[in-house]
Amino acid sequence: MSIDPARRASELLDLVRGTVPLTHCITNSVVTNFTANAVLAVGATPAMVDLVGEAGMFAGVAGGLLVNLGTPTPEQREAAREAVAGANAAGTPWVLDPVAIGALPIRTALAHELVALRPAAVRGNASEMLALAGTGGGGRGVDAADETDAAAGPAAELARRSRAVVAVSGAVDLITDGERVARVANGDALLTKVTGGGCALGAVMAAFLAADAGTAEPDAFLAIVCASLVYEVAAEFAADGAAGPGSFGVRFLDALASADGDEVVARARVEVAAFDGAAA
């Protein structure tokens, strides 16, 4: 790769802070507060507009949109469809997070419907990505590292089919657009002990996509890698000195707010390569 993803992460972080993208989040009731605080901390402006009759027009003026299916009530399902239509009409990049799909029928059907509507990115854990790719039945998850590697092939296939960047969260985050594949080895296990630790990343990805979309050479794949890098490096700073998941969550918001591009560059453990179906 000619572009250093860590340096690009530093640039995009500055750009998020400089442009303060309006980040529209339709997300689950468990994590709304943490998600909004994470978006504020990274430097963007969150707005949780999930009403039928408002979500569509709002997605059209937002810089980026997250659609998270964690608690999709009937009202929110309609609002999500409306928001996706509004985003697509306006060219607003959007992220799909198909939480807990696989066995649960309502969200699974909705995720398959939405992934066909050209999200810029799809994010989830390995079992969710396998379910979306049609190669897994969902589940509670096995060892995360194994899962991420097992998901590489189906993730690339899903990326090519949906033309979305696919991000698989795990001990190592795997991100692919079907042509390229990145592995981000930063992060801390405490992030999995804070509810919304994954969901809020989807919103931060939407903020980074918004900032990236305004650049001369937007590259959604790199923007997603950059969002993951900033997020996971902040988790490392937060874990250092945390006494448990409660203090980690607080320190994580502080760390996102004080994240420094040079520190991201210094700490980054990221590899980007051409996708090799045989190796993956």
Place this chain on the structure above:
Amino acid sequence: MSIDPARRASELLDLVRGTVPLTHCITNSVVTNFTANAVLAVGATPAMVDLVGEAGMFAGVAGGLLVNLGTPTPEQREAAREAVAGANAAGTPWVLDPVAIGALPIRTALAHELVALRPAAVRGNASEMLALAGTGGGGRGVDAADETDAAAGPAAELARRSRAVVAVSGAVDLITDGERVARVANGDALLTKVTGGGCALGAVMAAFLAADAGTAEPDAFLAIVCASLVYEVAAEFAADGAAGPGSFGVRFLDALASADGDEVVARARVEVAAFDGAAA
């Protein structure tokens, strides 16, 4: 003014803690938790009752009510109408917080409907207050200090028309009943980096209105000024030593719970004057 607002804030804070007003909150899904914790911290009892069939009767027995339009689902919209009717029938003072009105049609229409039903107070940022006054189209906001001053005239006009106290949050909070105008210069910018930092103030205002309503000479204008003073002084204590928005939010709840009337008096930066349309 014959009454020192800072001394009155100290008295009302004691009264809130002594009478523990039942504070009924119909609020948005992003900030319910933070709002309930802020109400508990200041010394009142929160209750988030937003069901059709329960909200009306509950507003009748509550000491104060907040109606916040941040995520007004269809069920919550009906519950809000029911609660306002119940509050008005029982003489329960209530606060309207028309979050993000202006461009978003459902909440904007509901805010205009509700403001005609005699809230004791209306709270929001300058763009929201301008939209409610009919002199602005809403928006993401410009520099907050400028906004507050620009909103003074429309806010006083709105106050006279609606007979509600109008509170405009910003770097300086402006509060007016159309005859008097107060400016509270306390606070900290970190409060804008915690989601619900403004919304929870609406609930604290409802608690202060409840305590004030039981006094010999209730004065809703002063009660709103007092709530703002206690809240913004707590923000200053919280900011001192905070490492970012995460730790600030935690420290803010601690500071509200330990707020001391004498400290409020010592720190208060508040001016109250007769409203002068020309100067404003």
Place this chain on the structure above:
Amino acid sequence: MSIDPARRASELLDLVRGTVPLTHCITNSVVTNFTANAVLAVGATPAMVDLVGEAGMFAGVAGGLLVNLGTPTPEQREAAREAVAGANAAGTPWVLDPVAIGALPIRTALAHELVALRPAAVRGNASEMLALAGTGGGGRGVDAADETDAAAGPAAELARRSRAVVAVSGAVDLITDGERVARVANGDALLTKVTGGGCALGAVMAAFLAADAGTAEPDAFLAIVCASLVYEVAAEFAADGAAGPGSFGVRFLDALASADGDEVVARARVEVAAFDGAAA
């Protein structure tokens, strides 16, 4: 009692951490985040599935279920009924938390409907338990210690009638299955200043019931006593050094995550006796 409840608490805590029970929570919008974080902290996996069409099947695969009636929207009411049916069909133990029943008609009717469907446990404060037992009209609550003792007789009666373990939270927690009665004197008043402090206990009880159900001699009464012990001892650790309710809430999650069985045994202040209707 031949079984030492504190030693059993230590064993069940290990078992929760070893088996990581999937804990299905249908709970109110104010406390979803705190509840999920508490369940994660104690070592289980939370899942907030409250959709009609998903809740029933999910309750059938979960290890334990909480149904909390704090903000029961129409959708959530149907989902709760579906979840209870699914839990009962699969033998999943479930906890009912009838928040604020008594005067509020919708949740009161639903609580009476659900308590007849064989919850493994019912949890609430004294006024809620009296309302469910049919001997009180609900209310804001008087002195908690008095209330707990006053509720002992009705709680035992309710336990015998519903065949559920009944847990009455207060300064001293009272737990009874109608034959036995336990009093847990651990805890800290700060827990009442954090919204969700009681609600999250219901979810932790569901996790402990799930772990207990897999043992050779399951005893739901003891499992509920154990959950209370672990939870209330964690509150004591959290209070030690807390600067107020904000820092207490953070420290509480840390304390749950680091709770140690030996410390629970050392700190436990619990008495278990045969229920004596005359004495109670």
